[in-house]
Amino acid sequence: MSLFVTISKLNALPLRLGQYYLNKDAFDKKTDTYGTYEVSDLNYLYGDVPAGPYDPKAAAMGGDARWHLLDVYSPTPLDVENPEKLPVIVEIHGGGYLTNNKECNRPHGMYFASKGYKVVNINYTLQPEAEFDQELREINAAFDWIGANADKYGFDLDNVFLTGDSSGGHLSLLYTAVQTRPDLQEYFKVTAPAVKIKGTALTCPVGSFLDPDIVSTAFRNLAGRLYDTKGKMNISYQGFADETYPEVCIVTTDTDVPIHTNSEAVHKWLDFKGVAHQYKSFEGKTHKLAHVFNVLHPDWEESIEANQFILDFFEKHKTTPEAPAE
Numbered sequence: 001m002s003l004f005v006t007i008s009k010l011n012a013l014p015l016r017l018g019q020y021y022l023n024k025d026a027f028d029k030k031t032d033t034y035g036t037y038e039v040s041d042l043n044y045l046y047g048d049v050p051a052g053p054y055d056p057k058a059a060a061m062g063g064d065a066r067w068h069l070l071d072v073y074s075p076t077p078l079d080v081e082n083p084e085k086l087p088v089i090v091e092i093h094g095g096g097y098l099t100n101n102k103e104c105n106r107p108h109g110m111y112f113a114s115k116g117y118k119v120v121n122i123n124y125t126l127q128p129e130a131e132f133d134q135e136l137r138e139i140n141a142a143f144d145w146i147g148a149n150a151d152k153y154g155f156d157l158d159n160v161f162l163t164g165d166s167s168g169g170h171l172s173l174l175y176t177a178v179q180t181r182p183d184l185q186e187y188f189k190v191t192a193p194a195v196k197i198k199g200t201a202l203t204c205p206v207g208s209f210l211d212p213d214i215v216s217t218a219f220r221n222l223a224g225r226l227y228d229t230k231g232k233m234n235i236s237y238q239g240f241a242d243e244t245y246p247e248v249c250i251v252t253t254d255t256d257v258p259i260h261t262n263s264e265a266v267h268k269w270l271d272f273k274g275v276a277h278q279y280k281s282f283e284g285k286t287h288k289l290a291h292v293f294n295v296l297h298p299d300w301e302e303s304i305e306a307n308q309f310i311l312d313f314f315e316k317h318k319t320t321p322e323a324p325a326e
């Protein structure tokens with residue numbers, strides 16, 4: 001392990017601890033389940049390796065035993081034979097690349113499950129313990145896991161969607177490109193996945209290691225790698241979101257200071273490249289909206305509208321079975 005990674009890991013510790021106290025209710029699982037069913041802490045990468053009893057603070061601090069776990073949320077029971085197959089939403093949490101955990105996205109995922117989706121909420125190795133290539137391979141492994149467990153948990157593989165927030169929005173943007181770009185698959189050493197994304201939705205995303213603004217510069221320093229020019233292009237939306245990029249949906253708010261500027265920049269870049277996409281900046285009505293408001297507070301009036309905007313986008317891209325011929 002390099003000296004830089006060691007120092008970066010030490011710097012990450014107070015940030016990870018801060019995330020725990022900032023989102024303590026989520027980590028302690030003291031949140032509304034919206035009447036959904038849940039299977040927690042399934043290992044998607046190394047088989048049936050036990051993670052040990054759940055400890056909220058330990059989960060927030062990360063660790064090898066929890067990097068590769070996922071949860072499944074469902075509006076219908078999961079512990080039955082031949083469960084009903086429903087469309088799937090894969091959820092990728094944010095946290096500035098260095099922090100956070102799937103538990104913070106649990107209320108958001110359960111809200112989507114209450115609307116008729118099977119939701120797969122994943123962890124992945126954070127930075128600096130991993131770089132983008134490893135994180136993308138882990139996300140890919142989670143999609144492979146969905147394919148392998150479709151019958152067991154009732155996943156409709158014709159309708160698999162992706163959502164991510166903040167740095168998780170960036171990873172979602174990037175993985176969406178990797179799915180269809182052989183050159184990026186080769187660069188990141190990602191095998192072309194069998195399970196394909198039908199639509200991607202992003203909440204307050206970041207996404208550039210090229211932009212000179214304070215947020216992009218900070219994340220560049222936090223992630224800590226001195227990427228060469230090709231590397232920076234391959235992980236930045238200016239490099240991977242070209243004219244062939246699939247339609248995505250972006251949710252933000254003007255009061256997400258200072259990250260709204262980064263989310264808006266993704267929207268403007270897609271406009272510049274002529275990429276069809278849906279973009280909406282939501283305004284506070286009864287609440288002051290901040291970063292990833294609809295993920296952290298899915299019961300807010302404004303969050304319900306934002307999350308419905310995402311669901312409408314997924315419905316637009318959903319494949320419906322053909323009616324049998326009469």
